[in-house]
Amino acid sequence: MCGVAGIIEFNTPEPKEGLLRKMLGLIRHRGPDAFGIFTDSHAGLAHARLSIIDLSGGDQPIHNEDETVWIVYNGEVFNYPELRQDLEERGHRFATRTDTEVLVHLYEDHGTAFVNKLNGQFAFALWDRRRKRLMLARDRLGIRPLFYHLSGRRLLFGSEIKALFADARVPRRFDPLTLSDIFTCWAPLGVSTAFEGVRQLEPGHFAVFSQDGWKSQPYWQLSFSNEGNEDRPLDDYAEELDVILTDATRIRLRADVPVGAYLSGGLDSTVITSLVKSSFNNQLRTFSVSFTDGRFDEAPFQEKAVRALETDHRSIRCTERDIGEDFPKVVWHSEVPLLRTAPVPLCRLSHLVRCNDFKVVLTGEGSDEIFAGYDIFKEDKVRRFWARQPDSQWRPRLFQRLYPDIFAHGDRRSRAFLEGFFRKGLADVASPVYSHFIRWENTAHLRSFLSPQILEAAGAHEPFVDRYCAGLPADFMTWDPLSRAQFTEISIFLSNYLLSSQGDRVAMAHAVEGRFPFLDHRVVEFASKLPHRYRMHGLKDKFILRKVASRFIPGELSQRPKQPYRAPISRCFLEGEACAVTRDLLSEEAVRRAGCFDPSKVGRFLSKCFKQGGNVLSERENMALAGMVSTQLLHRLFISHFSSQDCQEPEKVLLYGR
Amino acid sequence: MRETIIRDVRHFIIENFLFGDSGNGLKETDSLLEKGIIDSTGVLELVSHLEETYGFRVEDEELIPENLDSIANVTGYILRKLPRESFGSLHA
Numbered sequence: 001m002c003g004v005a006g007i008i009e010f011n012t013p014e015p016k017e018g019l020l021r022k023m024l025g026l027i028r029h030r031g032p033d034a035f036g037i038f039t040d041s042h043a044g045l046a047h048a049r050l051s052i053i054d055l056s057g058g059d060q061p062i063h064n065e066d067e068t069v070w071i072v073y074n075g076e077v078f079n080y081p082e083l084r085q086d087l088e089e090r091g092h093r094f095a096t097r098t099d100t101e102v103l104v105h106l107y108e109d110h111g112t113a114f115v116n117k118l119n120g121q122f123a124f125a126l127w128d129r130r131r132k133r134l135m136l137a138r139d140r141l142g143i144r145p146l147f148y149h150l151s152g153r154r155l156l157f158g159s160e161i162k163a164l165f166a167d168a169r170v171p172r173r174f175d176p177l178t179l180s181d182i183f184t185c186w187a188p189l190g191v192s193t194a195f196e197g198v199r200q201l202e203p204g205h206f207a208v209f210s211q212d213g214w215k216s217q218p219y220w221q222l223s224f225s226n227e228g229n230e231d232r233p234l235d236d237y238a239e240e241l242d243v244i245l246t247d248a249t250r251i252r253l254r255a256d257v258p259v260g261a262y263l264s265g266g267l268d269s270t271v272i273t274s275l276v277k278s279s280f281n282n283q284l285r286t287f288s289v290s291f292t293d294g295r296f297d298e299a300p301f302q303e304k305a306v307r308a309l310e311t312d313h314r315s316i317r318c319t320e321r322d323i324g325e326d327f328p329k330v331v332w333h334s335e336v337p338l339l340r341t342a343p344v345p346l347c348r349l350s351h352l353v354r355c356n357d358f359k360v361v362l363t364g365e366g367s368d369e370i371f372a373g374y375d376i377f378k379e380d381k382v383r384r385f386w387a388r389q390p391d392s393q394w395r396p397r398l399f400q401r402l403y404p405d406i407f408a409h410g411d412r413r414s415r416a417f418l419e420g421f422f423r424k425g426l427a428d429v430a431s432p433v434y435s436h437f438i439r440w441e442n443t444a445h446l447r448s449f450l451s452p453q454i455l456e457a458a459g460a461h462e463p464f465v466d467r468y469c470a471g472l473p474a475d476f477m478t479w480d481p482l483s484r485a486q487f488t489e490i491s492i493f494l495s496n497y498l499l500s501s502q503g504d505r506v507a508m509a510h511a512v513e514g515r516f517p518f519l520d521h522r523v524v525e526f527a528s529k530l531p532h533r534y535r536m537h538g539l540k541d542k543f544i545l546r547k548v549a550s551r552f553i554p555g556e557l558s559q560r561p562k563q564p565y566r567a568p569i570s571r572c573f574l575e576g577e578a579c580a581v582t583r584d585l586l587s588e589e590a591v592r593r594a595g596c597f598d599p600s601k602v603g604r605f606l607s608k609c610f611k612q613g614g615n616v617l618s619e620r621e622n623m624a625l626a627g628m629v630s631t632q633l634l635h636r637l638f639i640s641h642f643s644s645q646d647c648q649e650p651e652k653v654l655l656y657g658r
Numbered sequence: 659m660r661e662t663i664i665r666d667v668r669h670f671i672i673e674n675f676l677f678g679d680s681g682n683g684l685k686e687t688d689s690l691l692e693k694g695i696i697d698s699t700g701v702l703e704l705v706s707h708l709e710e711t712y713g714f715r716v717e718d719e720e721l722i723p724e725n726l727d728s729i730a731n732v733t734g735y736i737l738r739k740l741p742r743e744s745f746g747s748l749h750a
Contacts, residue, residue, distance in 0.1 A: 406698050416722040417701040420691040445694050448679055601677040608674065618699040 002060070003030030003048040003159040003508075004072040004146075006125050008134050016044030017655070022166035024048050025647035027159055029333075030074070033651040034059050038070050038657040043134065045656065048650070050511050052255050052359060054097040054167050061656055065093055066362045068129045070657070073100045075122030075144045076515070078251040083117060107135070115206050119251070119520065123201070123430050125157060133210035140220040141366070141519045142203025142495025145336050146505055147248065149198055155209050158650040160505075161198050166644040171197050173639070174631075179596060180458035182337050182383055182524045183627060185436070187496035189468065194336045194634065203455045203495045206639045209615040220521065221492060223528060224483035225475055230531045232408040237534055238547045241526060245548070245637035249275045249320030250519035252362055260285040260353060260513075261362040263311065265301030267542065268373075268556050269363025270309070271549050272517055275363060277309050277550060286311040287353050287361065289345045289468070295405075295491045301560065309553050316352050318345045319573045324578030331633040333509045334501040339443070339623040342567045347506035354510040365503065366518035369490045370527035371542040372482060372535040374563050379403055379422070380435035380485045381539065387426045400537075432469050432476060436492075440464070446624050449597050466647045468492070480532040481651040574614030580608075585632040594635040597628060663733045670707050675700060686730040691723065701723065701726060708732075714739045 005023035007016050020037050024046050028035070038045045038061040041140045047060040053076075061070045077083070080099035083106065088094065097119075105143055106114035107126055112135050121143035126135040136157060138146050148157040149170045158162050164170045175196040176190045187614030191199045208218035228237075249272060253259050261273045263286040270384055274635065277284050286306065290299035299315070306313040323344045330344050353361055368374050379402060386395040396419040400407045407418060433440070444464075461467065468488075477482060499516075507514045508575040517523065528537065530544060537543035541562060549558040584590065586606055591599040605624065609616050615621050664686065672680050675695050690696045696704065704726060705716045725735040 271668050415719055417691070417696075417726070418698055420727065421698060424692060424694075441694055442697060445697075448676070601679060604677040605672065608677075617702070620697045 002050050002074045002494075003027035003059065003074075003163070003405075003587060004074045004125055004128075005046040005158040005163045005326060006134075007044040008070065008127075008155040008209055009042055011521055013041050018070050019167055020044050020046040021653065022644050022647060023158055023163040024653070025649040026162045026644065028648065028650055029511060030159055032511055034074075034654070034656040035652065036060050036656065038127075039291055039655075040129060040559060042132060043070075043129075045070060045072040045125060045127060048277075050077070050513065051210070051361060052257055052513065052606075053099055053500045055256050057096040058098040058100065059654060060100060060575040061103060062096065062098065062100045064108055069126065070129070071100060071102050071104050071108055071124055071126045073124035074146075075120060075124070076104060076254075076513070077118045077122060078119035078254055078520075079117075081254070091155065092467070094488050100413055112137075112208065113219075116152075116576050119522070121515070121519070131210070133208055135208055136201055136205060136216075136221075137206035137576075138201045138203055140204045140521050141499065141524065143486065143492075143499050143504065143514075143516065144517060145500060146201045147193065147198055148201065150209075150214055151197075151524060153213075155214070160333075161193060161195060162638070164198060165638065165642060166647070167264050168644070171195075172642060173197070173262055174454075174596065174635070176457035177461050179337065179450065179454055179631070180447055181464055182339070183446040183450065184440050186339050186443065187493055188336065189464075189496075190471065195638070201497055208253075220598065221473070222487060222524065223473060224487060225473070225546060226480045226529050227480065227483065228529050228531055229535065234534060234544070234547065237530060238544055241523075241544060242548050242551070244520070244522050246275055246518060247364065248517040248523050250280060251600065252515040252517055252520075253280055256358050257359050258285070259360045259362060260287060260356075260358045261311075262286070262287050262349070262364070262514075263302060263305055263309075263313065264364065265298040265303075265305050265557075266364065266563065266565075267545065267549060267558060268518065269559060270305050270553055271365050271366075271367075271545065272362050273305070273309055273311060274549075274553050275517075277311060281426075284309075284311045285356065285358065286313045287349060287356075287358075288313070288315040288351045289352075290315055290317050290565065291345070292317060296566055298563060300558070301563075304554075305557055314352060314356055316348055318348060318567070320568050321578070322348060322574050323567060324572035324576060324581075327572065327578070327629070328581070328637070330501075330506060330631050331630050332637050333505040335505070335638070336496075336501060336630075337634060337635070338501060339446075339627045340567070341572055341626055342565060343501045343506050344572075345567050346502055347509050350507045350510040351510040353512045359511065360513045360515060361507075361597070362515050362517060364518065365498065365514070365516045366494070366616035367542065367545060368562070369486060369494055369498075370524050372486055372532075373542045374489065375402060375562075375564070376435060376439065376489065377485050377495045377536060378539050378541065379438075380481060381424060383422060383431055383434070384481060387424075387429050390423075390426060398611040423568050426584075432484065433465055433473060435481070435487060437465070442620060443623065445620060446627060448625060449628065451595055451598050454596055461588060472633070482532040482536055484530070487534075569626050570609065570616035571614050573617075573625055574609055579614075585629055585636070590632060593640070594632055596631050596635065602628060609654045660733060660737065663736050666711065666733045667736075668706075671695065674703060674707070684685060684729070686733075687728050689723075689727050691727055700731050704732070712736055713741060716746065 031050040033051040034049040077099045079100045123144040123146035173196045178192045204220040288302045291297040382398045534544045588599045
């Protein structure tokens, strides 16, 4: 795990080392252990290393036997020992014990197609000196980030956007369309980022940049086209899952440093922890975060899991004040407007991991997506069920079972209204985005806070839903509705929010690497071929996983209903010291200067929040608050007050090439 | 009378849910749910406002879209709820 950055320049040769040092300075948190730079006349590659495999011999950039192929690489390829053995049998000589070097030799044998052989989480840049071309690639699910800025025949890339901003020639402007999209579906869509001119390589894609220009293409795509049939017994499927998941976990323990695990008290992390503990590591260290606000706290379940699994456990308790204080730091790392505060506790958790001298943790991330754990999947099912008998009094009552918290809000009196909320577009079952439409429409109401300039610029493009639907697989509508909903959840939310703002960025803020057995592509492909009834059975989510889990974890944990991971919002921003920061960020002048929001609406909104004593009840208004504070912070950190001079360049850099 | 109440209800909705945005042509009969103007907690805010401003209690069984889902419905509901004698004081 590490940070990468680089420059490829086919116009006029330019000195690169100075800029590369600055780029490294801005992402050094990702890899504080060693720094390396390679340069030749067209290319500059830079690397900040977090040492996990081959601690003494793994400094990067790394090259092949005759130094014609160079690589900087962030991540892990977990099947590297098997790949290496094969390469050695074919006569390749290795200079290190790293997984990185395996990639270089694979490229020699297979060209860009080698990326299909990798099982892991990675983003890398490989420079072929002979052919004068750069290959960039990103893992299948988008676990590791890779951003770039293309300007004619010059390319800049980096693990984080801030590295690109080290170059004053890269514009630092918000992309109005992306702001509008984030205030609709919570995340940037596809290749876009919050910044105009800064793009990201999509998950499962690789790109080649040469004198002929830039070309990116997919090498892997999620598909639910081959759903299996139910003739095969459930027990058979469960057995297969048990085997794949155990192996996915096993290879994710490969490291030359100790590996810990997150234990949230939910099903997914309990399954992973239990697999590790029972089969591979009896001395496992686990970590968790809990909340002083009881509505979000899972501590009692964490304690149960710790007692049952007998791990050596550490936890931190998060207050609203902690979240308010750390929010600016998390925005600096996430580089995107956030409608939630949930990334903040995870950032504090990675700090705890680091303070315990751990660099690597396994987590349960991804299970809710691939095995259908989220409420939105049930909501879709209930709405479809209701839509078949729209006059039924009984069918909409199922929402009460689905969302007891909302229905218990203050009093239960508003039931008829809440049902009205879910009735919106009820008959529109043929829409490809039936599952997510209500959520998007509800969130899109926040767009009314955006300034007229932003709305006008965003309005010049096709509407959000049309743009999203244009990219759907050709046979999408032949899939089961559950598969469609999962695909949408995964393609919009997984990489661009969950694995970044709640994943890579907040873990790497403290140089901690997360590893995700559920996102091993073998597990993902298994889930996508599983009959949908075994993913969600009636309204029982993660049906097959619970079945497997019941073999080895206590029933009260394996059958526990899902509690969404969430964190408090409004009071974090409106009480204590954070309150002054919020007032400052959302002041009429600051809002006017940034140009993203309508200052008068923001003012009225803030007055309403304070009138409620800072205790905002509305979900949508909580999102509005987090969204506006984070956008204003982002403007301050990356647009109005950014200076690449402020970064701390690495002191000792190994230089290669020339 | 009706006009006064309509003005108040519209004002409350625009200030409280639209933050001053009156430009989107909210019609008296527009469904507040359909238009996405109130979310799951919005209806509770609306109820509190009615109870505080008009001094009556909103009964559980009255919490239905027919009473509360548009400016016109809310106004009609208020008029039905208010005791006749209070009409004069509202005018003042």
